[in-house]
Amino acid sequence: MKLRRIPKRVQKELRGLVDRVGHTRRRFGALVEASVGSPGASHHVLVAPPGAGNIGDQAMVEAFVAAADKPVTIITRTDNDFRLPVDLADQATIQALPNLFYGQGSAHERDVRALGRVLTGAATVSIIGADIMDGVYTLRPSIRRATLAASAARRGFDTTVIGFSWNGAAPRPAWDALRAAGQAGARLLLRDPESARRVREAGIVGVVETADIVFTDDRLASALPDVAASLPRPYALVNASGLIARTVDQVPEYALLIEELRSRGLHVVLLPHVIRATADDLSACRGVAASVGGAGVTLIEEMLAPSVIRTLADAATVTITGRMHLAVMSLSRGVPAVTVATQGKVEGLMRLFDWPQLCVAPRRGMGEEMVAVVRSILDSDDSRARVERGLVRARGAARANIERIGAGASG
Template identity: 65%
Template sequence: MRVRNIPRRARRVWSGLLQRSGLPTRRFARTLRTAAGRPGDRAHLLVAAPGAGNIGDQAMLEAFVAAADRPVTIVTRHDDDFVLPPDLAPRARTVALPNLLYGDGVQHRGDVRALGGLLGEAATVSIIGADIMDGVYSLRPSVRRSTIAAVTAELGFDTTVIGFSWSPAAPAPAREALRRAGAAGARLLLRDPASAARVRDLGAAGVHETADIVFTDERVAVDLPPELAALPRPYALVNASGLIARTVDHGVEYAGLVADLRARGIHVVLLPHVLRDSADDRAACRTVRDAVGADGVTLVEGMLSPSVIRRLAGEAEIVVTGRMHLAVMSLAQGVPAVTLASQGKVEGLMRLFDWPQLCVAPRPGMSADIRAVVADVLSDAGSRERVRLGTERARERARVNIDRIGAGGGAVRADSSGGSIDGRATT
């Protein structure tokens, strides 16, 4: 262990012990109760996922705003974590509370009180759950999200934790915080059958089995960005996950897949889905391009909007991805998505489609499994119909995420932003 890492590890251990004591959670809840107003009727309040370069987080946020029947107040960590497209921007405002979920001390308490002030105009309170409720990635923000749900439900707010996954490895403080939220009256919307079963096994109240909120948003871009409009057809979308790249060499594992697709005359589009330093898909996709060469390959370098992802996925022959929300958006367009499974959330998604074979375990040596599944899908004349039936089931279940906020689902309309949040594609 490096000497300079010792203080950081000590602080982490102390923080974990303090969190497990429950004292910070009680203080958080007490401060929020004191600051909160009475339920209002002017806006929906949404505590967003981290965003900041994650297209899946962007897609969940857009699905919520697209469905809302009144203005949305979005609580984020930073002002620039999300950029709403022109068709949605007038319908929402962003309030950055950087210390609400991640901070300490005076600044944290100030942000908790600021959240309480925002509640006075809230007809509903919603928290994007995704894969950040169970404490596996980061315990303290997970516990705080559940605590917000518990306190607002206790105070009479119509409170929902929007479609989320739950890991069997969730630590005890996260489990207890979620139980408190359910007991207080918050609706806990689990986005796959496996996660719903795990949370029921915790003894939590308020559990509803649903599907990911992104299935409710059917907005598709009218046009692709100029750099992608002339893609050779047919093509496949292939995503290399920066998270999985920590343990798996995509250059090695995807080389055979790219060769198989080229042999079928299918162009390969390497598509990053999370573009941030902590788990950068762009770097992982570059590794694949460098390993296989640029012939018959397009590398997307920038962050595309969800509506453009839907358009791009809808015209693909097949999708291979290490990111679940790229799978969701592809399946929603009727396109099979072979998905590297992690934390049980992907297995649960594919149970909605009665197609567990679309899940592949991310590990060294996974190449043969991926190639076999891709070959089976491409040779199955009924694969699109199978996906279509699964999408109908998923969309119907996903509407539970938005039935309290009014509009019943996002209308099919174009994102007129030009399609790219930032960046470009290179061939």
């Protein structure tokens, strides 16, 4: 019986069973290893995260390409997931393989063979792990990413899973796939101390404790778009996450925060960080803007480039965000970033900065906690110096993400 004739709920259960018993990992690994040739020195291969409206994903890809000493082939799901800026466009090409991690049947096998052709002759193979390796969001693509790392390493490629987080509640098949990657010789770069501890304590080898790759990229925008070019100073960057909005009514919490910021003489810049249907920050930010009124508030309604975000952060007094990569880009400019923490990845990040109070749990009443932390930041003469001390540690740790691809190693 063809799988497409089975009801969708039953299909999902069958796929889950296939994943749990290890068939997905074994089948995908065999297909990859049968399709790929030998390593070489002509190019780097980067397996990108989903992108498609996520500034954090865009920032990770750009950081990799900016550091590379050879042409980069970027594996994506669609041709439109990423748009490289002018200064990086000549250094990389995009190869869309829509069925590689998410597909099935003959279309999936066709994309695996295409991947094999891309890998053949590569100097390195890198997979951006971010928060999609542990299977908490979607299991099968996570298993396939880790299995790709294992297969490439077994075929002799210099293979790295770049700075990723690991949830303690990860499903067992994701643990098994990651363990196989480490045993095969892939380097597993966990991007925060807590994630590294979890994976090490599970007995998985190949672990390197690092920091997010975005800490390696300091490129600023040469010019700002009109909406950001004439912001009143001083200002605070504020992000409301569409993901958190699914479970928490953030509007009254952010209204309390914005009242505090405005009372301190800070203009508020509402800044979406992910703009896509599945978890839309723009809708969340619009809801906050409608609640607090327009006085002293600017709502950004477009997806800005990472270099623009860094430039805006550079002039900010403080950042409050529900998205980790806005925190990373703010911290990388020496700006304290209060972050609504999900999945444990933010707690680990703030341990690098020895400032756990910068994490706020997403819950009813979190507005009062955000206000308290912002007050402590604004009332302290040591806030920026404290961030700078942590930034030295973060930058040093983050270099592990790029030391195998050339230019970053000697920079």
